[in-house]
Amino acid sequence: MIQVRERDVATLKVKTIQMHDLMRDLCLSKAKQENFVFIVDKSNASSLSMIRKEAFEKSMPLEVLNYVEKHEEDCCNPLFCILEISKDSTKLLKIRGIWRYMFNNFKLLRVLNYETGYYNFAGWKLPSDIGNLRCLQTLDLRVRNLRIHVPNVIWRMEQLRHLYLPRRCKSRTKLKLGTLRKLLTLVNFNTKNCYLKDLINMTNLRELVINSPFNIENFSEKELGENPPIIGSKYLHSLSIVGNLGDRSINPRHLAHLLSGCTSICKLSVAAEISELPEYHYFSSHLAYIRLEWCGFEENPLPTLEKLPNLRILELEEILEVKEMFCSAQGFPRLESLSLGKLYNFEEWKVDEGAMPSLQRLEIWGCRLLKMLPEGLRFITTLKELKIESMPKAFKDKLEEGGEDFYKVKHVPSIIFQDCDYSTK
Secondary structure: OEEEEEEOOOOOOEEEEEEOHHHHHHHHHHHHHOOOOOOOOOOOHHHHHHHHHHHHHOOOOHHHHHHHHHOHHHOOOOOOOEEEEOOOOHHHHHHOOHHHHHHHHOOOOOEEEEOOOOHHHOOOEOOHHHHHOOOOOEEEOOOOOOOEEOOOOHHHOOOOOEEEOOOOEOOOOOEOOOOOOOOOEEEEEOOOOEOHHHHHHOOOOOEEEEEOOOOOOOOOOOOHHHOOOOOOOOOOOEEEEEOEOOEOEOOHHHHHHHHHOOOOOOEEEEEOEOOOOOOHHHOOOOOOEEEEEOOOOOOOOHHHHOOOOOOOEEEEEOOOOOOEEEEOOOOOOOOOEEEEEOOOOOOEEEEOOOOOOOOOEEEEEOOOOOOOOOHHHHHOOOOOEEEEEOOOHHHHHHHOOOOOOHHHHOOOOEEEEEOOOOOOO
16 A cells, blocks of 8 residues: 655665555544544635634744735644745844744744745845754755855754755854754755764764865874865765855765765765866765766766666766777676766776676766767666767767667667757768
8 A cells, every 4th residue: 555656776775655545534534533633725724724823823923923914825723833034034033033933932833944035035144043043954055056154053963863054154153063963964064164073963864065165274194194084974974065156075085085985875976176086995885876076086986986786876977088998898787777978088997708797777977078889888688778969960870770880789678769850960
């Protein structure tokens, strides 16, 4: 009766489930019978409004009540288990001074989400009263590419499980997060607005997204092992590093030191300028998914990546400097999906017989200087799908039936061409 809807691409663990229609109807019927749930439809929407109004009138001032009446769909009960602040209501709350009342009285608030806005967040400062929400478990402060100031009060929310910081904070923002020992998700962490040493205290962290700048103070260049560990969680399974415009670079040795402590991660995404990858022994042997983007590698990254024993999905995009790539025999033993996109200087690709023995899906798009597919593809009998997109017409013609390279891919059941009709002349 309970069906799997979505699985994690790296771990294959269940991410979301859905209930069968019959089971859902049965549960709703029983819940309604026991007065456990109130089902809202057009026929009873007005009565629900009256119920809410009576409840709120007992505990909230007129200004707040007026706001709730206008946005009653956001308000579930007087204690607000979940509160989403829309971009259209931010100024209203700020001007009327309702922030303080909310943050001082919604003691059991669990989720606070600021909807992505633009104009209403310009020059905005988060009220320090937000630190009074001691029961908060999810705080989402992501707003669209505007610098806002976050007061140093988040450390007081020791029940936080999921923290999404703004993509860009004002320079005076400096947050202490070392008390958040129950944190599972931390997004938009950087070493300019946060303290790197606080990560060692987050012993339950599962997912970490780092925004540049990311720098390690007092870093020993002589020996990586001399530096103290950065990540304190043994459960971290997903790590992402994202470079901001104007500050996309990351020191390769800083990355190596960071990865050396992430022994359990199975998903890694790097969208930043980095001249080279760390040696393969710095990578977790559990890595199943890697995405590399904007990386200015001076050398072919595949000799490092092909040694990872459990890598199943690899995506390379906008890696500008690499002209040649080579996959050796027995390399990428468990790789199932490979995507190469917008490798603008990529001209030649060689694949040895025996490389990528488990490959099932290959996607190449926007690699306009690539002359042909490698000879070694004809030995990969597991390949089920080949997708060629935004490539020159001459490249496509070689791979179609009757083309000079068709023999390399004739064993592939599904070959898809998309937007491959332009000439390179």
